[in-house]
Amino acid sequence: MSDALNGVDRVTERRLLAFGTVVAAVATAGSLYFSEVMGLVPCELCWYQRILMYPLVVVLGVAAVEGRGSAYRTVLPLSILGAGVASYHSWLQVSGAASSCTIGGCASVQYRLAGLTIPNLALIAFLLVSAVVLAAWRLDR
Template sequence: MSRARSVRSPRPLLGAATVVAAVATAGSLFLSLGLGLTPCRLCWYQRILMYPLVVVVGVAAIEERSGVARTVLPLSVFGLALAAYHSWLQVTQTTCSVGVVSCATVQYRLFGLLTIPNLSLLAFLLVTGIVAVASWRTRR
């Protein structure tokens, strides 16, 4: 493989996006199964959008498919918007009657700072950005 080809390979970036999605998935499972926290409805929707990204981006990394952005970006951008809305709810609302657990309730803070929706927002932002850069780099 030539040097020019290896520089433009999407594999390292897609691998990084896979790691982010896998850590987010494992983290959400630890919070619910390990710590016993009950996810609210918005958390469930974010999980529905994040979990498949582990497999989709992971396979794309193995097969060096930068075209996966067409599949990943709709999921990750929608997840990003949902996590941003959820984070906004926690800052501005005291209750939310969407489900059994209020979406406005802060159940956990990482380092006393980041709430669960903030962590989801960060993960979706990273996946979106990394996949967009991988797609852009291979098209140049």
């Protein structure tokens, strides 16, 4: 972390990273709720999104505790790739295009929350995490 950061910036950086941790944790808990409690079967693209989201809870949590805005090096590849997969998944659902998913129907909509499908919610979470970690990195520079 840069020595040029003053106390207010350090607190802001940690709060941003903590918020990112909460977003990733809610997304993780939500995905587990959908599959384990509601019994929805995750499709292939959902699994890829889970693989990219779950480690963000730990990475962002450690970064928040240690105040490391430099965590963007680990977080951004996961969150940007996750946003790409979630975007494609959302597009499949909107377009009704046939997909080559081997597990479940990636184009089918299993659940809506406030008009948003599960991939839409994942996309929002990945974008929020990306924005938060970029803001924390700007403070760390």
